[in-house]
Amino acid sequence: MDETTTRELLVTLAASLFNRGYAVGSAGNISVRLADGFLITPTNSSLGRLQAERLARLDVGFNHVTGDPPSKEVFMHRAMYRARPDAQAVVHLHSTMATAVACLGDVDASAPIPALTPYFVMRVGRSLPVVPYYRPGDAAMEPAIHAAALGARAMLLANHGPVVSGPSLTDAVAAAEELEEAAKLFLLLRGQAVRALSTAQVDDLLHVFG
Ligand code: 13P
Numbered sequence: 372m373d374e375t376t377t378r379e380l381l382v383t384l385a386a387s388l389f390n391r392g393y394a395v396g397s398a399g400n401i402s403v404r405l406a407d408g409f410l411i412t413p414t415n416s417s418l419g420r421l422q423a424e425r426l427a428r429l430d431v432g433f434n435h436v437t438g439d440p441p442s443k444e445v446f447m448h449r450a451m452y453r454a455r456p457d458a459q460a461v462v463h464l465h466s467t468m469a470t471a472v473a474c475l476g477d478v479d480a481s482a483p484i485p486a487l488t489p490y491f492v493m494r495v496g497r498s499l500p501v502v503p504y505y506r507p508g509d510a511a512m513e514p515a516i517h518a519a520a521l522g523a524r525a526m527l528l529a530n531h532g533p534v535v536s537g538p539s540l541t542d543a544v545a546a547a548e549e550l551e552e553a554a555k556l557f558l559l560l561r562g563q564a565v566r567a568l569s570t571a572q573v574d575d576l577l578h579v580f581g
Pocket of ligand 1: 397398399400412413415416441442444463464465508
């Protein structure tokens with residue numbers, strides 16, 4: 372996909388997320404890998420009103436080259452890409468349900484959401500670590516995100532929100548949506564006798580769908 376098409380796709384997917392309530396205000400940021408760098412949403416921009424030509428362009432070293440000033444979470448995206456060479460895109464949201472789970476004090480920090488449905492496993496994977504709280508934009512979170520991303524495609528930032536990577540921009544957005552739905556199911560079913568997928572069922576899904 373050429374850069375112009377990638378820019379337009381990012382704007383379209385971001386607006387779709389915003390219009391369906393996955394992002395509000397100026398929360399959230401999205402990046403995508405290019406052949407010679409990255410595109411990332413500008414800081415303080417609304418995902419609902421991005422302009423393709425104003426997206427921030429970064430070089431391979433994550434330095435700002437052109438476009439509006441980049442998201443203050445560049446280092447968050449950098450940690451994901453550096454830990455996961457397979458990642459082609461990263462989506463960070465403050466989506467309500469996933470963020471609610473990120474605020475719970477009594478969940479397993481290595482698996483806060485059980486494997487309830489196949490698509491959660493297929494899109495998000497086996498692991499969903501919870502990274503301790505850091506202030507938004509605090510570069511000190513980069514090592515923690517990098518460490519978590521070595522073993523997981525997605526994570527929850529405590530009291531902040533989800534960060535999701537994917538093998539394409541479309542896949543990363545789909546995974547962020549699937550994570551939000553899984554969080555919703557988890558909260559809906561809290562306190563009830565849930566039948567999660569077994570380890571063998573999770574293994575089967577990951578074997579068949581990667
Ligand atoms: P930016 O506007 O700098 O991308 O920050 C938004 C956000 O979601 C912070 O976590």
